[in-house]
Amino acid sequence: MNxxxxxxxVINERLKRINRIIAVSSxxxxxxxxxVATTLALTLARRGCKVGLFDLxxxxxxxxxxxxxKDVQPKEDRGIVPPVVKGLKYMxxxxxxxxxxxxxxxADISNALIELLAVTQWSELDFLVIDMPPGISDxxxxxxxxxxxxxxxxxxxxxxLAFETVKKQVRLLQDLEVPIxxxxxxxxxxxxxxxxxxxxxLGVKFLAGIPFDSNVEEAIGDVTKLRVTAIAKRIRQVAASxxxx
Amino acid sequence: MHEWAxxxxxxxxxxxxxxxxKLKEVKExxxxxxxxQQVEKDILNFxxxxxxxxxxxxxxxxxxxxxxxxxxxxxxxxxxxRKKELDEDTAEAIHFVPEVAHAYIKCPKCGSPDFEIAxxxxxxxxxxxxxx
Numbered sequence: 001m002n003x004x005x006x007x008x009x010v011i012n013e014r015l016k017r018i019n020r021i022i023a024v025s026s027x028x029x030x031x032x033x034x035x036v037a038t039t040l041a042l043t044l045a046r047r048g049c050k051v052g053l054f055d056l057x058x059x060x061x062x063x064x065x066x067x068x069x070k071d072v073q074p075k076e077d078r079g080i081v082p083p084v085v086k087g088l089k090y091m092x093x094x095x096x097x098x099x100x101x102x103x104x105x106x107a108d109i110s111n112a113l114i115e116l117l118a119v120t121q122w123s124e125l126d127f128l129v130i131d132m133p134p135g136i137s138d139x140x141x142x143x144x145x146x147x148x149x150x151x152x153x154x155x156x157x158x159x160x161l162a163f164e165t166v167k168k169q170v171r172l173l174q175d176l177e178v179p180i181x182x183x184x185x186x187x188x189x190x191x192x193x194x195x196x197x198x199x200x201x202l203g204v205k206f207l208a209g210i211p212f213d214s215n216v217e218e219a220i221g222d223v224t225k226l227r228v229t230a231i232a233k234r235i236r237q238v239a240a241s242x243x244x245x
Numbered sequence: 246m247h248e249w250a251x252x253x254x255x256x257x258x259x260x261x262x263x264x265x266x267k268l269k270e271v272k273e274x275x276x277x278x279x280x281x282q283q284v285e286k287d288i289l290n291f292x293x294x295x296x297x298x299x300x301x302x303x304x305x306x307x308x309x310x311x312x313x314x315x316x317x318x319x320x321x322x323x324x325x326x327r328k329k330e331l332d333e334d335t336a337e338a339i340h341f342v343p344e345v346a347h348a349y350i351k352c353p354k355c356g357s358p359d360f361e362i363a364x365x366x367x368x369x370x371x372x373x374x375x376x377x
Binding site for chain 2: 095102
């Protein structure tokens with residue numbers, strides 16, 4: 001036999017007690033993907049669901065900053081048990097790399113992702129929300145390959161630059177027959193409907209337009225303030241009408 | 246223990262291979278562990294012995310350690326990973342996710358964190374022997 005990496009064989013076993021696995025993704029960075037992922041996870045947890053949040057944006061993690069995470073560490077128990085933060089089981093590379101920059105190339109990202117999927121003991125969850133790195137690079141392809149039941153929620157802005165990359169991502173996911181929950185348009189400055197119309201033309205549901213909210217920056221690190229931002233209000237509506245168990 | 250999760254992965258992979266190769270009974274499983282991940286051999290061995298299924302009842306697990314070679318992508322320097330050069334917290338972080346080595350280790354020649362883990366990263370299955 002050829003030598004074999006045994007880790008991938010156990011990934012779906014680790015995830016089998018999770019009802020829905022939602023990857024929050026975007027074509028480009030800076031569109032508010034991590035904010036959408038975090039508020040979605042917090043919203044679902046507030047409903048009384050068991051929720052995990054997994055920050056897979058290894059080179060630019062930010063969910064810990066959004067939630068103001070400090071001094072938490074996973075535990076070892078037949079794998080790695082994520083700490084509970086703001087009611088969420090929370091896994092991020094920052095548990096291991098701290099404030100240090102982690103300059104990872106594609107192969108390293110794949111290896112770290114496989115390691116965390118293979119050893120993290122999520123136990124029973126209603127939802128696992130994954131904050132993806134932007135684009136359609138290694139992490140996206142690895143997750144599609146390794147996680148059988150993954151679904152995508154895509155974030156864009158009104159900018160043509162952001163939406164053009166979303167179109168490519170949608171086509172890729174459709175070609176691979178990966179379910180897409182829908183598209184969220186963040187940082188809307190007006191009531192233009194072109195992104196909603198273009199999204200529907202792709203055969204994908206337009207979930208919500210989120211108005212630009214200047215209070216969001218002030219809410220970074222404070223979950224209580226985050227809950228009253230425009231983004232949180234709209235994500236609550238999206239979750240109520242589109243994301244059920 | 247983290248080693249238990251890895252042992253479970255080894256057993257799952259070995260079962261799949263045994264099934265594919267139509268082995269009724271597995272006699273020997275050869276595993277390599279790279280020094281970078283610092284897997285405790287005794288814990289891994291114990292976990293494997295506890296997790297093995299019926300057709301692995303008489304299987305022996307041969308576990309050997311492999312040195313970790315790191316290669317700088319900037320200057321081409323190659324060097325060996327040495328756990329004793331790290332503090333306890335850093336060694337533990339690398340134990341959990343070996344790739345975080347890039348956050349803590351730099352090329353001793355040029356100082357770059359852009360290096361390749363050329364050999365000896367984590368755990369891999371080398372061979373399985375059994376009877377059909």
